[in-house]
Amino acid sequence: MAKVTSSEKIIRRLYEITNSHALGFDKQVEQLLKMGLERFNLDIAILSKIEGNKYLVKHCVVPDDVELSSGVEFDFSSTYCHITCHADKPVALEHVGQHDQYASHPAYQSFGLESYIGMPLKLNGQLYGTINFSSPTPYNRKFHAVDIDALQLMTSWVEVELIRRKQEKQLIELNAILEKKAYQDSLTAIPNRRAAFKHINSDLNRISRENNTAVLAIIDIDFFKQINDNFGHQVGDDVLVQVAKTIADSKRDYDYLARFGGEEFLLWLPNINLDKATKVCKRIKDQVAALSSQDKNITISIGLTLFSPENTQQIQIKANAKAKIDELITQADNALYQAKAAGRNCIKTFSNQ
Numbered sequence: 599m600a601k602v603t604s605s606e607k608i609i610r611r612l613y614e615i616t617n618s619h620a621l622g623f624d625k626q627v628e629q630l631l632k633m634g635l636e637r638f639n640l641d642i643a644i645l646s647k648i649e650g651n652k653y654l655v656k657h658c659v660v661p662d663d664v665e666l667s668s669g670v671e672f673d674f675s676s677t678y679c680h681i682t683c684h685a686d687k688p689v690a691l692e693h694v695g696q697h698d699q700y701a702s703h704p705a706y707q708s709f710g711l712e713s714y715i716g717m718p719l720k721l722n723g724q725l726y727g728t729i730n731f732s733s734p735t736p737y738n739r740k741f742h743a744v745d746i747d748a749l750q751l752m753t754s755w756v757e758v759e760l761i762r763r764k765q766e767k768q769l770i771e772l773n774a775i776l777e778k779k780a781y782q783d784s785l786t787a788i789p790n791r792r793a794a795f796k797h798i799n800s801d802l803n804r805i806s807r808e809n810n811t812a813v814l815a816i817i818d819i820d821f822f823k824q825i826n827d828n829f830g831h832q833v834g835d836d837v838l839v840q841v842a843k844t845i846a847d848s849k850r851d852y853d854y855l856a857r858f859g860g861e862e863f864l865l866w867l868p869n870i871n872l873d874k875a876t877k878v879c880k881r882i883k884d885q886v887a888a889l890s891s892q893d894k895n896i897t898i899s900i901g902l903t904l905f906s907p908e909n910t911q912q913i914q915i916k917a918n919a920k921a922k923i924d925e926l927i928t929q930a931d932n933a934l935y936q937a938k939a940a941g942r943n944c945i946k947t948f949s950n951q
């Protein structure tokens with residue numbers, strides 16, 4: 599049987615550790631550092647992060663009698679890693695006290711570590727920190743090329759993993775932004791039509807389960823086309839933003855406002871009856887009427903409809919919430935049409951009669 603070389607052993611062990619994804623990054627790094635300590639027969643292992651002149655211990659494995667833990671910070675210039683990063687390559691020192699140059703280094707003066715092997719960690723060419731192994735006693739042999747190779751392998755894995763984790767974090771953040779954008783109106787920054795459907799959908803089930811009532815209102819800015827035509831699209835946009843903000847500020851905290859499209863807004867008022875909803879809408883209408891643009895008052899018309907589940911309808915609503923929402927919107931639209939026909943700047947309620 600072929601003899602397994604120490605390089606092969608290290609590659610196998612490294613493969614095992616780096617493939618143990620279930621362990622999680624922190625444990626993997628810990629095992630990697632332990633493997634390095636065994637490999638080099640040294641006492642202290644550190645994965646550091648360097649920010650300016652701050653040397654931060656991110657991970658470490660140390661003997662019980664050494665007081666060092668992750669989170670501890672040092673002056674970067676007073677560490678051996680400062681030499682390593684300056685050299686921009688692996689540095690291996692077997693007996694620092696006997697070294698012409700390093701014996702007078704502040705790191706030796708401060709920590710008295712006699713043996714050290716370390717390497718810079720880089721992410722996309724930028725210095726991130728170091729991986730290093732050291733001991734207060736002189737090294738009992740010379741560091742060889744194979745030691746540097748082992749250190750190189752460990753460093754490369756950490757570099758790749760750190761980049762992957764950074765990209766994963768960026769991707770999660772990007773997805774959150776995209777998700778938010780998918781449900782938000784870009785002009786007014788309030789929820790959009792899609793978000794409103796999603797919200798009402800889940801609310802309908804709760805309200806019907808609690809045998810409560812809710813009101814759906816469609817709010818439409820009056821003569822909005824004239825604003826655009828007379829003063830331009832930008833002024834129209836500003837009016838939309840002002841109206842959205844005014845409605846958002848005047849509604850109850852638990853009401854849900856969305857831009858339904860064009861100059862129309864949808865307001866969902868859960869756990870309310872028609873009387874009270876009319877009062878909320880009147881307050882909103884009056885607040886908007888206090889706004890003006892280009893010396894012209896802005897007014898809105900509102901159509902309301904009541905959602906009142908009966909116990910027997912619960913199963914139906916759960917199965918067909920979309921159809922129920924469409925029906926409520928049609929009813930509120932119908933009432934809005936009447937408000938427009940009645941001269942605008944008023945509130946009308948849908949009725950079957």
Ligand SMILES: Nc1nc2c(ncn2[C@@H]2O[C@H](COP(=O)(O)OP(=O)(O)OP(=O)(O)O)[C@@H](O)[C@H]2O)c(=O)[nH]1
Nearest residue numbers: 818819820821822823824826831834835860861938
């Ligand atoms: N500035 C701006 N205008 C928009 C936007 N979306 C829709 N509009 C305009 O809104 C106007 C709506 O006009 P109409 O549907 O005739 O309604 P109106 O003029 O308000 O008349 P009534 O509703 O009957 O009082 C159209 O001119 C659209 O171009 C937008 O995002 N920004």
